[in-house]
Amino acid sequence: MNTINLIGRLTKDPELRYSQGGVAICTFTLAVNRDFTNQNGEREADFIQCKAFKKTAENLANYQQKGSQVGVVGRLQTGSYEKDGQRVYTTDVMVDRIEFLGSKGGQGNQGGHEDPFANNKGPIEVSEDNLPF
Known part of the structure; x- marks a missing residue:
């Protein structure tokens, strides 16, 4: 299990970038606070490299920026490459x-991104003729 x-x-x-085959790839670093404090009483964080693909990417x-809080479910993947004659492990x-959990400092919508539901006025009328069942 991974x-x-x-x-x-x-x-x-x-x-965000696209592969030669047109697949969206988004790389980002997530700062995750540790559950304990150091000797100075400060909380430390781990900085974790992440990759998302396709529509998720x-x-x-499009909707998140520096400081945004997110929840991630994924799997660990290791790899390696050569750099200046040395093997680098990743x-x-x-x-x-x-999941998008909040913006920087919990201040709601930021960065000029529009709320896609801002004009939602409640339920939408749908004719029974348009239902697939």
């Missing part, structure tokens, strides 16, 4: 699901 659940804040704006890049969280 499952990881995290809640943390984005350390910078998510970076696009939604994250550990990333591959995101399966993400």
Whole structure:
């Protein structure tokens, strides 16, 4: 079993790019507070590299920014590559699901992103002819 659940804040704006095949890939770093304090009484954080794909990647890049709090469900994946003749090892969280929990400092909507439900005036009338059952 390889499952990881995290809640943390984005350390910078998510970076969105597309593979040669057109798949959206979003990389971001999540700062996750530890459950304890250090000798100085300060809480430390772990900085965890994450990758999201496809629509999840696009939604994250379009609606979240530095400081936003998110919940991530995913799996750990290790890898390696050569840099300057040295083998570099990596550990990333591959995101399966993400929830947007709050903006920087809990101040609600920020950064000019529109609330997609701002004009929602309640239930929508739907004709029974349009129902698939």
